Amino acid sequence: MSVFSIGMNVNADRIEQQNVVSVALNVNGEKMERQIEPRLLLSDFLRDDLGLTGTHVGCEHGVCGACTILVNGESVRSCLMLAVQADGCEIKTVESLSSKDGSLNTIQQAFANNHALQCGFCTPGFLMSIESYMKNNSKQPSDEEIKECISGNLCRCTGYSNIISAIKEAYSSKNSQ
Amino acid sequence: MKPPKFSYHRPGNYAEALDLLDQYGEDAKIMSGGQSLIPILNMRLSTPKHIIDLSRIDDLKGIRQEGNMIVIGGMTRHVEVENSDLIKKKCPLLFEAIRWVGHTQIRNRGTVGGSIAHADPSAELPCVLTALRGEIVIVSKEEEITVSPEEFFLSFLLTSLEPDQLIKEVRFPIIHESCGYAFEEVARRHGDFALVEAAAVIDVDETGRISEALIALGGANAVPFIPEEVERFLIGKKPDETILKEAAVMQLDDLDPEGDIHGSGEYRRHLSGILLEKALCRAADRAMEGVEI
The missing domain is CATH 1.10.150.120 ([2Fe-2S]-binding domain)
Known part of the structure; x- marks a missing residue:
């Protein structure tokens, strides 16, 4: 219980200190809306907030290309984009490539x-x-x-x-x- | 690696952006494509309190011809320059250089205004703009001014842009159809920042003598460098290999490149001469096409 309440406090503190912004986007065909900190990188948003860990984070400063995803059909590095910048965009990650039954493209x-x-x-x-x-x-x-x-x-x-x-x-x- | 905390602003139009800059000025940083700014934030080399994202301002986007200039809005992305028939036809030097900018993923996000404002000495766009004697149109709430690259680029990553100003557009002069042009660069890997780069435009008259020469070197000094003595020397000469070779090394002593893990200063100076020679030869070859002597 105590651990839980500390967690809550930290979270409340974070939201109070930092302006939180709302983003609405389409990820792999699914529409969603989330409240996020503006400094959140798109790569971290995909991995940590949405659990789409197929997008890998290597160098985190735009050199290695491991975090490449598609934004409105164009390849971009998700570590060089803020999640808030993807507001209104259509995102495709590696999870979108195979079929629902798991067969590879x-x-x-x-x-x-x-x-x-x-x-x-x-x-x-x-x-x-x-x-x-x-x-x-x-x-x-x-x-x-x-x-x-x-x-x-x-x-x-x-x-x-x-x-x-x-x-x-x-x-x-x-x-x- | 996470950016520091900041407030995020996304103005929907031009006037709103200028108001925000007027209000936050010193504490704010403009975000265009973010391809240089986000790594800087990730590594916490800069900690602005406010980020003003210009990506939704349509007035700052687009490529058009205005008289003898190609005008590119500050928020126009590299990929749009790369895919533009107007650029290919009217600004072939820029068309040749744009493919050297980063990788596809970078060009899909990075902007023309952002590259100019970032003022990396080895970036391609500042070098091309300098060679062509282009213009940068800057706006603030008070005024709109036009400056030359020489006035704008002050030093390594430093420009004359004030905290309340933004780049509205960048203007590239159209070279005459008879001109030859060439852009040469050496980078460690394709898409890396250039060690050195050279941009050249050459025109010849009906007797086959050089009537115009526009040159810039990038990566060799803190700002793009125009070798004016070389340009003057070439006028009236026939562009044979000996002359171009001699011209290419005339002003190497005016270069002061810094060395790093990718190459020593001395190597970069040497490379400047080699690349300038290649650029001059290729530009001259193109200019001589169609000239009957």
């Missing part, structure tokens, strides 16, 4: 087939960058274009070549569908 399946991940920490960011790229570019990209597409994401395991193979496969299987 084309890019995810290509990653699995090509061993394009080892530890997997960077993978959600790669998947979202590629998701956005494939939506905007229907033509099979060159190696150079693929490298440009994933240049905003760091991977310390694979050496990238299997990721490049996965993207090529994702394009061929998409085009043969």
Whole structure:
């Protein structure tokens, strides 16, 4: 009981000291409204407030790309955006990629087939960058274009070549569908 | 890593933003795309009491032609510049340079006004704006003024922007269709900040001699640098390789690049000469296309 009441006090104190703002947004197809502190990063909002821990937080200053998500269909780094800035936006995270029954989408399946991940920490960011790229570019990209597409994401395991193979496969299987 | 506490303001129009700046001035920081400001807040290098987010002010967005200028609203995102046919046609130097700005994810959020106001010495937009002798239109509640890049960029991350002012638009002069242009850069990895970068525009007359030369170097000094002696030297010369090579290294002593883990000051100075030579050669080649001698 005592622990509970301390928790409540801390929370009340936080809200009293800090202006709280209201955000209404659509995350992975679900409309929601939340009260948040304006300084809350979008990455932390997704992970801590919504429990969408698929979005990974690596460097927290816009270098590693692990927290890449889609905002209104465009790839952005969620650690370089305040949650309040997403007010009125449509957000897609890595959780939106697979079907409800758990089956993988084309890019995810290509990653699995090509061993394009080892530890997997960077993978959600790669998947979202590629998701956005494939939506905007229907033509099979060159190696150079693929490298440009994933240049905003760091991977310390694979050496990238299997990721490049996965993207090529994702394009061929998409085009043969 | 979490930003410090601040009050958040999101003005819906221009007048409201200027009122807020007038009211909070010194204690406020403008948020445009946030791609430099949020890391600064995350690392608590700055702790503003008020954040004024300009992202919902439509008057500050857009690209248009006005006479011999391409006018870009301060809150126009890099991705819109990258996808603009008007920029591709009328401001090809900017079109070539914009792809060097960060990564897709950064260009989807980062803004033209934000990049100019942040004034990183190795950022691409300040270098291009300086080379083209562009203009920055600044507004406050009291007045609207137009300043040159030389007046605006004071030092490393420091500009003449006062606490109650914001960048309304940035104006890039349109170069003549016969001009050649080139932007050259070396970064450690694609999308990283440049070690050094060079922007050049060259025009030639009907005899194949250089009639105009506009140059800027970024990353080598605290603000973008115009090698004026090089520009003057080139006028009236035929742009052969020997001349351009000689021109490229003429003013290296005026550069004072700082060294860091990515490269020493000496290396950056050397690189400035190499990149300027490449930029001059490519710009001259483009200018010579269509000239019959």
